[in-house]
Amino acid sequence: MSEPEELYKPAYQDRELGDDLMSKLNSSDVITGMTRGGIAWTPAFVVALNEATCIGCGRCYKVCPRDVFELVEREMDEELDLDDEYDDGFSDDTSMVMRLVNPMDCIGCEACARVCPKNCHTHESQPVAA
Ligand code: SF4
Numbered sequence: 459m460s461e462p463e464e465l466y467k468p469a470y471q472d473r474e475l476g477d478d479l480m481s482k483l484n485s486s487d488v489i490t491g492m493t494r495g496g497i498a499w500t501p502a503f504v505v506a507l508n509e510a511t512c513i514g515c516g517r518c519y520k521v522c523p524r525d526v527f528e529l530v531e532r533e534m535d536e537e538l539d540l541d542d543e544y545d546d547g548f549s550d551d552t553s554m555v556m557r558l559v560n561p562m563d564c565i566g567c568e569a570c571a572r573v574c575p576k577n578c579h580t581h582e583s584q585p586v587a588a
């Protein structure tokens with residue numbers, strides 16, 4: 459019978475399992491992660507931000523653990539009709555807009571998408587070979 463510690467050993471600590479997984483990868487595989495408990499998950503990396511719908515609230519900036527975003531002045535001249543129906547203390551300054559500045563630092567957690575009231579973010583998994 460295995461010791462309890464052996465039973466719960468994360469897969470990333472198991473060299474044989476890691477080598478086995480690597481040998482099964484091919485160019486169509488996407489980048490995957492693993493929970494502490496050894497469950498695989500697929501990160502969805504941010505690939506685009508729709509500045510036309512962004513209200514500059516800063517929610518995504520605050521939750522991102524990787525400094526992927528930056529709040530910048532909006533360059534568009536046209537009138538924007540961007541109401542934020544959420545009254546939760548975040549300022550909605552439509553003269554500002556969020557921009558992707560370090561998209562290659564994204565870890566694919568999707569926290570930004572969960573807090574955005576305007577569904578501005580687009581996420582995709584990424585092939586291992588990309
Ligand atoms: S998915 Fe996570 S790491 Fe990537 S930009 Fe959004 S909050 Fe940041």
Ligand code: SF4
Binds near residue numbers: 518555
């Ligand atoms: S959470 Fe959405 S609306 Fe708010 S700044 Fe980020 S992208 Fe713009």
